[in-house]
Amino acid sequence: MIIKKKNALLVVDVQNDFCPGGALGVKDGDQVIPVINNIQHKFYKVVATQDWHPEHHMSFAKNHPGKNVYDIIEVNGLEQVLWPVHCVMGTTGADFHPELNIKNIHLIIRKGTNPDIDSYSTFTENDKKTETGLQGYLRGLDITQVFLAGLATDYCVLYSSMDAVRFGFETYVLIDACRGVDVPEHNIELALNTMKNNGIKIITSGEL
Numbered sequence: 001m002i003i004k005k006k007n008a009l010l011v012v013d014v015q016n017d018f019c020p021g022g023a024l025g026v027k028d029g030d031q032v033i034p035v036i037n038n039i040q041h042k043f044y045k046v047v048a049t050q051d052w053h054p055e056h057h058m059s060f061a062k063n064h065p066g067k068n069v070y071d072i073i074e075v076n077g078l079e080q081v082l083w084p085v086h087c088v089m090g091t092t093g094a095d096f097h098p099e100l101n102i103k104n105i106h107l108i109i110r111k112g113t114n115p116d117i118d119s120y121s122t123f124t125e126n127d128k129k130t131e132t133g134l135q136g137y138l139r140g141l142d143i144t145q146v147f148l149a150g151l152a153t154d155y156c157v158l159y160s161s162m163d164a165v166r167f168g169f170e171t172y173v174l175i176d177a178c179r180g181v182d183v184p185e186h187n188i189e190l191a192l193n194t195m196k197n198n199g200i201k202i203i204t205s206g207e208l
Contacts, residue, residue, distance in 0.1 A: 001207060004145045004170075008138055009043040010122055011036055012150030012157050013051055014100050017093035019151075023086040026152050026179045033099045035177040036149050039205050040104040045141065047134065048102065049122045049156070051087035052094060052110035059118045060085045070183060078126055080118060081183075089113070109134050120156045123163035135167050145170040147208075153180030154191035161200045176204045 014036065016022050019029040040046050053059070061069045061082035071082045087094040089110075096102055109132050111119035119125040123134050138146070146169045148161050157178050164171040173195060180188035196202060 001201075001203065003042070003208060006044050006141065006143045007145040007147065008045045008047055008141075008143050009036075009040060010134075010146055010148045010150075010160060010164075011046065011048040011100070011105070012122060012148060012160055013049055013087075013152075014097050014150050015050055015087055015093065016095050016097055017051075017086040019097050023084050023093055024181075026181055029151050029179045030097060030099070032150060032177045032179055033097055035174070035205050037099075037101040039149075039174070039177070039208060040101060042208050043147070045106045045138075045143065046104050047107045047109060047122075047137070048096065048100075048105045049109045049111060049150075049160075050094060050096070051112045051119075051156075052089045053087050053112045054115045055085070055088050057112065057115050057118075059083050059112070076116065076127075078117070080126075087112070107134075107137060120159035121163045122156070122160040123167060126159075128163075138169070144168075145172075147172045147174055149174045149177030149205075151179055153178040154183075154187040155181060158191040158195065161195055162198060165198050165200055171199070172201045172203050174205050174208075175202050176206075 069084050117125050146164050182188045
């Protein structure tokens with residue numbers, strides 16, 4: 001594999017609420033942290049993202065009376081999984097995990113701030129139209145190659161990698177630096193197959 005001089009590592013949502021003990025903890029989610037810390041120096045730019053929701057966000061099950069966590073509803077024509085309250089802006093749960101090295105991070109993208117739409121991807125909200133600004137940042141720096149790590153494999157990493165390919169970036173997912181929710185069951189396997197079928201390369205950090 002040829003690593004280009006101008007590349008970016010996208011560190012997706014390594015936040016307290018997504019790690020064990022958090023409101024929406026991913027099993028072994030904190031195990032991605034030492035891997036990510038050990039590879040940051042290999043990249044031209046490091047970008048980190050945070051879910052950053054208002055308390056009345058439409059993705060929270062508590063904001064839909066009679067609905068339960070993991071129910072699927074339709075909101076504004078889009079399918080929406082209902083989640084527990086998580087990563088509320090300004091709370092400890094929304095903070096980066098304290099063991100994540102943030103000294104090498106050049107840009108932080110906060111997503112999911114609009115109460116009326118969710119935002120899994122680091123590039124666009126779930127309407128696939130409203131951009132976060134990440135694409136413009138990378139284009140402005142002539143970056144064409146991106147590597148993704150973080151949480152969760154079958155949601156924000158999946159959607160981010162699919163958008164990266166859609167926008168024309170050479171895209172890699174560092175599988176040992178990711179963990180998934182696996183909701184519904186077998187969702188991680190489905191996500192990985194979807195990535196591979198769309199030209200996303202699944203590699204390990206040891207291959208860098």
